[in-house]
Amino acid sequence: MKNLRxxxxxxxxxxxxxxxxxxxxxxxxxxxxARHTLNIGFNYHTAVEKSVxxxxxxxxxxxxxxxxxxxxxxxxxxxxxxxxLAAHARGEQNADYTKRNQYIPLGxxxxxxxxxxxxxxxGLKHTKTVLVPGTYPHVNxxxxxxxxxxxxxxxxxxxxxxxALDEDAIAEVKMSGDTYEFVPA
Numbered sequence: 001m002k003n004l005r006x007x008x009x010x011x012x013x014x015x016x017x018x019x020x021x022x023x024x025x026x027x028x029x030x031x032x033x034a035r036h037t038l039n040i041g042f043n044y045h046t047a048v049e050k051s052v053x054x055x056x057x058x059x060x061x062x063x064x065x066x067x068x069x070x071x072x073x074x075x076x077x078x079x080x081x082x083x084x085l086a087a088h089a090r091g092e093q094n095a096d097y098t099k100r101n102q103y104i105p106l107g108x109x110x111x112x113x114x115x116x117x118x119x120x121x122x123g124l125k126h127t128k129t130v131l132v133p134g135t136y137p138h139v140n141x142x143x144x145x146x147x148x149x150x151x152x153x154x155x156x157x158x159x160x161x162x163x164a165l166d167e168d169a170i171a172e173v174k175m176s177g178d179t180y181e182f183v184p185a
Contacts, residue, residue, distance in 0.1 A: 005165045008173050008180055009119050013107040015176065018042050020126060023163055024172035032134030033171070038123030038161060040109040045088050047124065051155040052081050058154060073147035081157070119165040124156070 012021065018041040026033050055078050063071055084094040093100045103111035109122040141149075152158040163169070173180040 005119055005167070005170075008165060008175075009106065009110050009121075011175060011178075012040060012110045012121065015041055015108050019175070021121075021123065022172075022174040023121075023170060024131070025163055026169050026171065027134055028164075028169060030134030030136050031132075032130060032136075033132035035127075035129045035131060036161070036163070037126040037128075038163075039126055040121065040123040042109075042124055044122075044160075045085070047156045047160070048081055048084050048088070051157040052078065052085070054155050055081065055151070058151075069143060069147050070151075073144060074151050076144070077148050077151045077155075121163045121165060123161055123163075125159040125161050 018039050020037055021040050022035060022037045024033065024035050055074065059074050059078070063074065066074070080094070080096065083096065087094045102114055103120060104114055105111050111120045111122065112118070113120055167182060170182050172182065
């Protein structure tokens, strides 16, 4: 299993440019089994820049009809995106990023978790097909957090997802015409 994960990570890092990859993935928390198609090899900084433009357009076109909560949420998200761009300009990550300096990049969205050595894949969600629904616990978020999440989902960065290449999470990976199946021991 370890060699298969290493082979997949190697293949992912060798991909030139952006490409679609498919994962059949079992979520750790909810137990949901879903097929995710994502775009890897993208530039996160470019995605943040694009999201700033998207949000500025949304604000210009829609904010007249928004509540004060929605306006605050949009302004908070815009400030966060701009803070990320400023940090990138200094060669850093946004200080507010909860997983700041946790990953060692290998390329094309493949990273090693510096805390536990696991392989992680980052990509932009294209599609998701739920194969087996999970159990989704209710989370009691503040109204502002919910509003910010709703704004972020409309943006390119709202498609950003992370997947652990753990043997108990990945069932299948498809890329470049090849299929890799993980068979439990």
